Amino acid sequence: MRVALFATCLADAMFPDAARATVLLLERLGHDVVLPAGQTCCGQMHLNTGYRRQARGLVRHHVDVFEPYDAVVAPSGSCVGSVRHQHAALARDAGDDRLADRADHVARRTWELSEFLVDVLGVEDVGAHFPHRVTYHPTCHSLRLLRVGDKPLRLLRAVRGIDLVELTDAEQCCGFGGTFALKNADTSAAMLADKMRHVLRTGAGTVTAGDSSCLMHIGGGLSRLRAGVRTLHLAQILASTDGSIA
Structure with missing residues (x-):
């Protein structure tokens, strides 16, 4: 192939x-x-x-x-x-x-x-090892357009050592939406505040997603709060075999 x-x-x-x-x-x-x-x-x-x-x-x-x-x-x-x-x-x-x-x-x-x-490929266990507390944000396009469902979560659950914590109201948009965040800045900021509040309540040190755009938005907000929570793309966690960031 x-x-x-x-x-x-x-x-x-x-x-x-x-x-x-x-x-x-x-x-x-x-x-x-x-x-x-x-x-x-x-x-x-x-x-x-x-x-x-x-x-x-x-x-x-x-x-x-x-x-x-x-x-x-x-x-x-x-x-x-x-x-x-x-x-x-x-x-x-x-x-x-x-x-x-x-x-x-x-x-x-x-x-x-x-x-x-x-x-x-028919694979859920990709041989990853990531011994950290992680929460997952399902991005709007993957969830609503592609309908990937729980596939990212199934992959994450198979990661050795991971402490995967459920995110409250996970399916709510983070507020980015490309130019939406620019044209509707106040609404976007309010949506981001909700998302960050739910992330922080998990106690996770890492929030992951399948889109860098959403992680950029969430990560920017968390950075401004100096929350100490990092954002990592799903691929980086799945590519890790020794607990470090791939």
Whole structure:
């Protein structure tokens, strides 16, 4: 199986450890992973803010880059959600049925990390060891668009040494939502305050999620509070075999 890493913009620019951990984990499970050098933004940001013409070019480029691979894996439910639910629809709305068909083909082989591990590889115990108290935030796109359900939690429960603590009102949005946090700053801040309060009540030293964007938002708030709680991408915990951060 030819597996390509869809690293995403945030991993490329700000959170490369999430992408590295994804590769480390998949290679440990016996897969050769390729990082296609030509990949760029998938166009989600452009689509969500109304720049549909610019997004079409990015969709076409994304399809060109990832079409040759048997599986495309991303450490991001948000970006995978865009590939599956926006790319082909955008092309069809523009009257480009050929691109839409190609985008559909790529979308059917594109997976968020926990989906790929559980649904494609049939693995829940990935050999991880992380002896720390952790709570899990299910991100909106992975939960509502991709419907990954409890797959991330099943993976975390199999991690040796982990003390996994349930997060109250876990399914509530953290308030990020991309440009939502900019356009609706007061509402976003209130949602973040609720999320941080629930995180702190768990007593966990680590909060994890499958999207770096949500972790950036939550982590920024916790940092400003000097709460002493770190944020780690799910891939980093799953890639850890000695209790340290992968």
